[in-house]
Every structure is written in structure tokens, then in C-alpha cells.
Amino acid sequence: MIKVEWFYWLCGIFFVLIALQVLNDRTNPKRIGSAAFWGILGLSFGYGTFVVNKTAPSWILGIAVIGLAVLAGSGFPGKGAERTTTQPERAKFADKFGNKLFLPALVIPVVAALFGAWLAKVKLGDGKLLLQSGSATIIGLGIASLLALAVGVVLLRPPSPAVPLHEGRRLLEHIGWAAILPQMLATLGLLFNTSGVGKAVGRVTDHLIPKGSLIAAVVLYCIGMAIFTIIMGNAFAAFPVMTAAVGWPLLVQQFNGEPAVVFAIGMLAGFCGTLCTPMAANFNIVPAALLEMKDQYGPIKAQIPTAIPLLGCNIAIMYFFAF
Numbered sequence: 001m002i003k004v005e006w007f008y009w010l011c012g013i014f015f016v017l018i019a020l021q022v023l024n025d026r027t028n029p030k031r032i033g034s035a036a037f038w039g040i041l042g043l044s045f046g047y048g049t050f051v052v053n054k055t056a057p058s059w060i061l062g063i064a065v066i067g068l069a070v071l072a073g074s075g076f077p078g079k080g081a082e083r084t085t086t087q088p089e090r091a092k093f094a095d096k097f098g099n100k101l102f103l104p105a106l107v108i109p110v111v112a113a114l115f116g117a118w119l120a121k122v123k124l125g126d127g128k129l130l131l132q133s134g135s136a137t138i139i140g141l142g143i144a145s146l147l148a149l150a151v152g153v154v155l156l157r158p159p160s161p162a163v164p165l166h167e168g169r170r171l172l173e174h175i176g177w178a179a180i181l182p183q184m185l186a187t188l189g190l191l192f193n194t195s196g197v198g199k200a201v202g203r204v205t206d207h208l209i210p211k212g213s214l215i216a217a218v219v220l221y222c223i224g225m226a227i228f229t230i231i232m233g234n235a236f237a238a239f240p241v242m243t244a245a246v247g248w249p250l251l252v253q254q255f256n257g258e259p260a261v262v263f264a265i266g267m268l269a270g271f272c273g274t275l276c277t278p279m280a281a282n283f284n285i286v287p288a289a290l291l292e293m294k295d296q297y298g299p300i301k302a303q304i305p306t307a308i309p310l311l312g313c314n315i316a317i318m319y320f321f322a323f
Contacts, residue, residue: 001128004135005049007142012045018169022077030078037071038172040064041180072177079173093156104152108144115140178281185234185279192241201245214255215319221246222315225266226273226307233279235270242266251322261322265314272311275303 019039022031044064050056071077094101120136123129131139149164158164172179201224209216221242228238247266251257274280278297288296295301 001124001132002130002139003132004138004142007139008045008048010142012042014165014168015039015042015045017165018042018172021165021169022173028078030076033071033074034077034173037068037077037177040067040071068177068180077173077176097155100155103155104148107148107151108141111144111147112137112140115143175286178286181233181281185232185237188232188237192237197241199244201241205246205250209250214323217246217250217255218319218322219315221251221262221266222269222311222318225270226276226311229270229273230277230279233274233277233281235267235274238270238273239263239267242270255323257318257322262318265318265322269311269314269318272307272314275307275310276300 015038019035019037019042022028022038023035025031028034044061047056047061047064051058051061115131116137119140120129120131122131153161153164205220205224209220224242224246225235225238228241229235232238243263243266247262251262252259274283278285278300284299284303285296287293288298293299
């Protein structure tokens with residue numbers, strides 16, 4: 001059986017290697033704090049295995065998370081000298097390969113979809129699943145990323161096998177602490193749900209929704225997903241709150257909605273909020289920084305005219321097809 005934990009370990013190893021690279025980079029004025037940031041993050045992936053297996057205390061991982069927050073708040077990680085291709089070299093590559101440069105990126109969704117839709121059901125000779133149950137998509141994403149890396153190496157033939165690692169470090173240093181923002185915000189959503197925020201929102205919605213009104217419940221759920229996503233910056237953080245408040249008790253239990261359809265479209269409604277918020281830093285602010293746009297909110301301004309009608313479409317799809 002292929003376990004999802006293996007890919008978490010691989011992510012951890014990657015971040016530890018980045019930390020060692022940063023530590024040896026004398027051009028980085030913040031190399032100590034930056035190396036500590038990536039090193040703590042990398043070691044947390046491996047240590048998390050022992051926490052899940054209840055063979056190690058979880059409070060150490062909590063201290064690591066606090067340490068990451070302190071380092072991020074103190075201005076780490078910083079940037080060092082770029083050790084990858086120069087801008088003229090990248091332009092030369094673009095002219096030489098053209099649209100073939102998109103092949104590595106296209107490998108990822110295709111392979112991940114195959115794993116999620118097909119290999120998730122494949123069983124070994126002893127009857128056990130080939131992929132760890134419930135993790136087929138994540139495993140597929142991990143394997144797809146490795147295949148995309150292989151395709152990129154074969155296509156571009158870098159002068160050194162360390163070039164992909166250097167490029168990974170360059171991108172991480174451009175993104176900075178925002179690279180882990182999705183995980184932090186998703187955890188925040190779970191904490192909100194555990195602390196009873198979802199139930200509190202549910203009590204409020206009981207007074208807002210007319211009794212027996214399906215359309216009102218659908219509208220509230222979808223718009224609530226978008227608004228909470230705008231606040232939290234991540235639809236995965238908004239999902240447990242709005243699902244506990246409206247999605248499950250009203251749309252599924254009371255109106256007998258199809259759970260898979262309700263929750264899938266609910267996430268799409270949340271993603272409409274993602275298009276409109278600077279809190280989704282890795283989605284909206286980071287691209288503006290990487291592309292050196294003059295207006296850091298340019299992506300958001302361009303996406304809002306699409307996000308609003310798309311939210312309306314999601315409301316209509318859920319109302320007509322989920323019940």
C-alpha cells in the first residue's frame with residue numbers, strides 16, 4: 001500500500017534541504033532566521049507522524065507552530081542571491097521551447113485526476129487498496145509532482161541536478177511565510193468549528209432563514225462560504241464553520257440534499273470569495289509579487305467581475321441539482 005505519509009516526509013526533506021541551502025548562503029542577511037523557519041517547517045512534517053501515531057507529545061509541534069509565527073512576524077524568511085537562470089536565459093528558453101514549457105504543469109492535474117478517479121479503487125492481491133484509503137488525491141498529487149519534475153528535467157536538461165532545488169528555493173523566498181498560509185488557515189477553520197463558532201452561526205441563521213425556505217438556505221450557505229472565505233482567506237477554513245451551521249443541519253438533514261453535490265458546490269462558492277480577498281495571499285498577492293505588478297491588488301480587481309456572477313451560478317446549480 002502506498003501511504004500518504006511518505007509524501008509528507010518528502011515535503012519535510014525538501015524544506016530541510018532548503019534550510020541547509022539558506023544557511024550556507026552568505027548573501028542572505030537573514031540567513032539564520034530564514035534557515036530556522038524552513039528547518040522547523042521541514043522537521044514538523046516528520047515529527048507530525050509520531051504525533052498522529054501518539055508516540056510523541058503534540059505540544060512540541062505546537063511550540064514549532066508558534067515559533068514559525070514568531071519568525072514570520074519578525075520578518076523572516078528573507079531573500080538571498082538567485083542561483084538559477086538569469087532573465088535573458090529564461091527568455092531564450094521561452095523562445096526555444098514555446099508552449100512545451102507548460103507540459104510539466106499539465107502533468108500534475110492529469111495524473112492527480114487519474115489517481116483520484118481510477119487508482120483509488122485498485123486493490124492488491126491480498127484485497128487491500130493500492131493507495132491509502134481516503135488519501136488517493138493527495139498521493140496522486142505527490143506522484144504527479146514527481147513526474148512533472150522528471151518531465152521538466154528531461155525537457156530542459158538543466159546543467160546540474162541541483163537546479164530544481166535552487167529554483168524551488170527561489171520561489172519559496174519570493175513567496176516567504178505565505179507559503180504555509182493555506183495550512184494555517186485551514187487549521188484555523190477546524191479550531192473555529194471545535195470551539196463552537198459553527199454552532200453559534202447556526203443559531204443566528206435560525207433567526208434569519210424563513211422556515212421551510214430552501215432557496216434562502218442555499219443562498220445563505222453559498223454567500224456565507226464566500227464571506228467567511230474573504231475573512232479567513234481560505235475556503236477550507238470557511239468550510240467547517242458554514243457546513244456545521246447551515247450545510248449539514250439544513251441543506252442535508254432538513255431538505256435532504258445530496259451531500260456530495262451540496263458540499264462540492266459549497267466549496268466552489270467559497271472559492272468565489274478567494275478571488276476577492278488579499279487574505280488569500282498565496283493566490284492573489286504572491287502572483288502579483290512574482291510578476292512584479294505595479295498594483296499588488298491587480299489580480300483581485302481583475303477577478304471580482306468574474307467572482308460575483310460565478311457565485312450566482314453556484315447558487316443556481318446547487319438549488320436545481322442538489323435536491
